Amino acid sequence: MLQSANDLHVEHVxxxxxxxxxxxxxxxxVNLSLARGDALAITGPSGAGKSTLLYIIGTLDAxxxxxxxxxxxxxxxxxxxxxxxxxxxxxxxxxxxxxxLPQCSVIENVLIPALAGKGADAVADRARMLLDRVGLAQxxxxxxxxxxxxxxxxxxICRALINSPxxxxxxxxxxxxxxxxxxxxxxxxxxxxxEQNAMLIVVTHSAELASRLPRRAELIDGRLVEK
Ligand code: ADP
Numbered sequence: 001m002l003q004s005a006n007d008l009h010v011e012h013v014x015x016x017x018x019x020x021x022x023x024x025x026x027x028x029x030v031n032l033s034l035a036r037g038d039a040l041a042i043t044g045p046s047g048a049g050k051s052t053l054l055y056i057i058g059t060l061d062a063x064x065x066x067x068x069x070x071x072x073x074x075x076x077x078x079x080x081x082x083x084x085x086x087x088x089x090x091x092x093x094x095x096x097x098x099x100x101l102p103q104c105s106v107i108e109n110v111l112i113p114a115l116a117g118k119g120a121d122a123v124a125d126r127a128r129m130l131l132d133r134v135g136l137a138q139x140x141x142x143x144x145x146x147x148x149x150x151x152x153x154x155x156x157i158c159r160a161l162i163n164s165p166x167x168x169x170x171x172x173x174x175x176x177x178x179x180x181x182x183x184x185x186x187x188x189x190x191x192x193x194x195e196q197n198a199m200l201i202v203v204t205h206s207a208e209l210a211s212r213l214p215r216r217a218e219l220i221d222g223r224l225v226e227k
Contacts, residue, residue: 007033007035007036007072008032008057008069008199010031010068011066011067011069012031012067013065013068014065014066015053015063016064026052027063027222027223028221029222030066031224032217034199034201035199036166036197037198038215039190039193040201040213040214041201041202041210041213042054042202042204042217043205043210043217043219044218044219048220050203050219053203053219054171056068058091058093058167059091090166090167091165091168092113092159092160092162092168093160093171094157094160094168094169094170094171094173097176098153098156100159102143102144105141105142106136106147106155107140109155110127110158110159111123112159114126123162126162127140130157130158130162133158133192134155136151136154136158149176150177150181150184150185153174153176153185154188157185157189157192161196166197166199168196168198168199168201170200170201170203170204172205173186174204175205175206182208186212187212189202190213
């Protein structure tokens with residue numbers, strides 16, 4: 001199959017873990033393709049392997065077999081320093097926990113993934129633009145402890161987008177939030193993903209959040225079934 005350079009391709013990915021009783025198979029034969037601007041929700045029972053798959057797509061964990069191609073390249077062929085650079089430039093992560101650095105201000109947290117890059121003024125402008133976009137323009141000097149859970153997650157979304165990554169991955173991004181805040185965070189993720197023309201993948205147990213994404217797939221018995 002001819003592959004577009006701007007796509008994500010997951011091909012026959014499997015993942016198993018060695019245990020005392022032999023290999024524990026988590027992912028069997030996962031296949032997935034995304035183009036720029038696509039947004040996909042992945043649901044499935046707890047323990048189905050959703051986070052495992054997201055970590056493999058995010059190049060944080062290697063598959064046991066199969067291939068992942070991001071923007072036409074095979075990230076797992078890279079040495080670790082090159083892989084870290086590739087990941088930092090190409091992939092934005094939003095987790096259930098915000099993982100903001102408590103000693104840094106809001107804007108410093110957003111700028112962390114951009115520290116390796118050049119153009120400090122331009123990147124600071126982008127950080128301010130993103131924080132303004134999520135309604136935190138007045139809070140950029142605050143510390144994470146001074147923010148609500150939803151506000152911290154908005155900062156985490158800005159941090160994920162600071163390098164304009166083509167791939168945006170979110171693992172239970174609304175899992176710790178009340179319903180109203182979860183709705184707002186879900187909307188921001190979707191809107192910003194679309195505005196940035198990113199490929200967005202959201203792992204969620206929330207049927208409500210999943211229903212708002214244009215593509216939906218369920219991970220069942222180690223396979224991804226698109227609905
Ligand atoms: P989900 O996100 O769908 O809840 P996970 O991807 O977190 O599922 O986990 C899938 C399964 O893989 C779980 O049964 C988990 O215990 C197992 N697992 C995850 N990491 C490891 C590991 N390093 N060693 C062994 N088993 C693991």
